[in-house]
Amino acid sequence: MLLLVVISSVTQAQSQNDTTVTLREVTVNAQTIIHKADRTLLVPTSEARRNAYDPYELMFRMAIPHVQVEPMTKSLTVNGGAVQMRINGIKATQTEVTALLPKDIIRIELIENPGKRYGDESLGGVIDIIVRNRKAGGLFNAQTTNSPIVPFGENTLTAKYNVGHSQWGINYAVNYRDIHHIHTDKTEEFFLETTRIHREQRGMDDHYSWHDHAVDLSYNYTKPNGYTFNAVLRNYYKRSPHQNETGIFDHQTTAHTALDFSNHSPSLDLYFQHILPHGQTLTLNLTGTLINSTRHRRYTEHNMSGRQLADIATDVEGRKQSMIGEVIYDKSFKPFVLSVGLRHYQMYDRNEYTGASPVTSAMQQSRTSAFAEIKGKWGNLNYVLGTGATRSWFKENGEGHTYTTFTPTLQLSMAPHRNGYLSYRFSADPQLPALSALTAVEQAIDTLQISRGNPGLKTYSVYNNNFNYSYNVGKFIAMLAANYSFHHHPIMEELSVEGNRLIVMQANQRSYQVLNIAPTVVLRGLDLFGLKNFATLSLECGLNSYWSRGRTYSHTYRNVYYNAQFMMQYKRFALMGQLRKSSDYLKGETVFKGENITVLMATWSHKRLQLGAGILFPFVNNYHTGRQRLSAIAPYNAWTYAKESGNLFLIRLNYHFEFGKAYHARDKRTHNSDTEEGILNL
Secondary structure, three states: OHHHHHOOOOEEOOOOOOOHHHHOOOOOOOOEEEEOOOOEEEEOOHHHHHHOOOHHHHHHHHOOOOEEEEOOOOEEEEOOEOEEEEEOOEEOOHHHHHOOOHHHEEEEEEEEOOOHHHOOOOOOEEEEEEEOOOOOEEEEEEEEEEOOOOOEEEEEEEEEEEEOOEEEEEEEEEEEEEEEEEEEEEEEEEEOOOOEEEEEEEEEOEEEEEEEEEEEEEEEEEEOOOEEEEEEEEEEEEEEEEEOEEEEEOOOEEEEEEEEEEEEEEEEEEEEEEEEOOOEEEEEEEEEEEEEEEEEEEEEEEEOOOOEEEEEEEEEEEEEEEEEEEEEEEEEOOOEEEEEEEEEEEEEEEEEEEEOOOEEEEEEEEEEEEEEEEEEEEOOEEEEEEEEEEEEEEEEOOEEEEEEEEOOEEEEEEOOOOOEEEEEEEEEEEEOOOHHHHOOOEEEOOOOEEEEOOOOOOOEEEEEEEEEEEEEEOOEEEEEEEEEEEEEOOEEEEEEEEOOEEEEEEEEOOEEEEEEEEEEEEEEEEEEOOEEEEEEEEEEEEEEEEEEEOOOOEEEEEEEEEEEEEEEEEOOEEEEEEEEEOOOEEEOOEEEEOOOEEEEEEEEEEOOEEEEEEEEOOOOOOEEEEEEEOOOOOOEEEEEEEHHHOOEEEEEEEEEEEEEOOOOOOOOOOOOOOOOOOOOOO
């Protein structure tokens, strides 16, 4: 949910050849979309690059179909799913992407439903920003977005300096939220063994706050057409002292939850790439991560006279160590490109739970994956054939489990007629249990509910079918996407009753299916009121259908959503807006109801400076999101409201300067990271 985080392509190119080299020397005056078997290449116009201040604003101006950009908060989704950002192939942080100058961007590559090579089969997409190499010099970039009304801020600082073949860099980001008027209204029922309980909770305003800091120190040495060495020391810290909730049950009992957590995660990322003769490339990557986390949760109940009815405390101290190693070999043959890779992940995690139910969980996990991929062209048909295998081993407190999965992939694409493009992708992607769900730990949520881990969880497969058709002519783009996925024995929630307690856990269920049909229309660079390239308009809408089949339940849910946005440009002034209806979804027995977003922002840019002002949810004075559980034994309906998020006014101030001829080092093609703590969710 954005605000709980906020509070926490125009003419189709007829050639199918890669234009990476030639584009570096060509001034592009018209938007170009080049379709490949596994990705779409989007070349921004020179005007779009000149008027945009950062890559997120550039992507918003380009109105890329299936990509939803939040211009104020610089967040992205692709087809409603998470996005992996990369720069010249490297998995990059938001701070690193924000620091790029649009004038240095050659093209943007969109990879929808990425496969094994990208290390995360659950991604909605990968966006790879290709930038040009430049000469020696330096760069400083500061970008700030803050609210003068409530404590809200997203701020980044970047500095880079180059000499010879070397580049040193530092990135710093600080973000914060502090909300004092957040509450949850809830209606719930419990059908227990000897009693039925109906509860109405009237939420009371409480406190929600967090702040995080990220510092990255980097060194890059690049010998052109030879090798690249890259080292990054990342240091991330987040503290959320208040994630509180207070409510009054049935006008009789006051329940209060106080949650305080912190996370400190340093990591070292080493990368080496060697360009070999005869179209060969060898890439090596090694990443080590340490995650120290603490979580303090206390749940209390009092009656109206002040007498304490319950006091449940849970404290968790966690320490996780992990290592990820990867090697990828690419070889270009005349008719096709062959890629093979091997990735290994090794982890040790120890969590000490104290309080009402003290227990220590010591977990070990290793995962080894191999993949092979052939990409080529046969006549008018582009194809990608891939296969992979993963062996995962997990052990906790002496009990171990081993899983083996296979991942075939097929991608086909062609141009059936002039200005049209058709693509199809099939994949079978394995999904491994999360560490937090595997742990053999149980903890009380409140006086009626217990959260329990399940070491017996099994890996499962997701079978994806993705169909896309696009028609591009002049300034008009139309697309139709149809996506169907079938999850075989997925891990989803399971509720059960033990005595007069409700047990909440994850378990392998029967099936989960999702069907998405989504048309998109884009009008880009329209001439209006005598002004050339004055406006860009886009509209994406869709229908999602969900079928969730558990061992003891069966639910169906449908949701209609849309995303409309506009961008108007006059000289140095720009006005952009977005109206989006949430793509609510069903998983397990719970419907997750997201936010309906409205954004308006105006900017003025002059050379290195950009000033802007905007408002989030201008027509909403009480932002809300919701959840609805459809369970027969414990249904509930809950809405969370955050007053400060409505009519949230923001001010933007961005400034950058360059000295010498700023050189942008060759970024690495891969990047691995580990962020999961492995603590049981409460």
